[in-house]
Amino acid sequence: MENITVVYGDTTIEVPANTELEALKTAMAENFPELKDASVVQEENTITFSPKAGTKGLNVVYGDTNIEVPDDTELDALKVAMADNFPELKGAEVVQEEEGTIRFSPKAGTKGF
Known part of the structure; x- marks a missing residue:
């Protein structure tokens, strides 16, 4: 099964390619609360999460x-x-x-x- 790579800072996670983006956003926000309203960029088989600018923390x-x-x-x-x-x-x-x-x-x- 093909995987996609999820990247947040120094963290890289491999997930099945059929993982729904909304489910992935929810899971990332549960593990990294600062990603609740994250910027998400998908390029081919890589999805990159970034906290929105101005996030206090x-x-x-x-x-x-x-x-x-x-x-x-x-x-x-x-x-x-x-x-x-x-x-x-x-x-x-x-x-x-x-x-x-x-x-x-x-x-x-x-x-x-």
């Missing part, structure tokens, strides 16, 4: 991954979402470094996949 950092989320995102919800996407962050150390930046780090000894 928090910068969530995990390793080389930077994700912008709405500034009203609850920390507990953010922890759950990050652990869903990065299982090694289930018991993560979470530090708010500066206004608007939240850094996630796996605890020492956490087994990844």
Whole structure:
């Protein structure tokens, strides 16, 4: 079965080519709340998501991954979402470094996949 590539920042996901765009938009917004009203561009077999300009948010950092989320995102919800996407962050150390930046780090000894 042929796949299409979904791109958001540094995140790349392969999905079946028959995935409906509306279902994909819903799924991306559930995992990345800042994409609720995203700009979506499709070029051949690649769909690129970008938050609309002017979106206020928090910068969530995990390793080389930077994700912008709405500034009203609850920390507990953010922890759950990050652990869903990065299982090694289930018991993560979470530090708010500066206004608007939240850094996630796996605890020492956490087994990844």
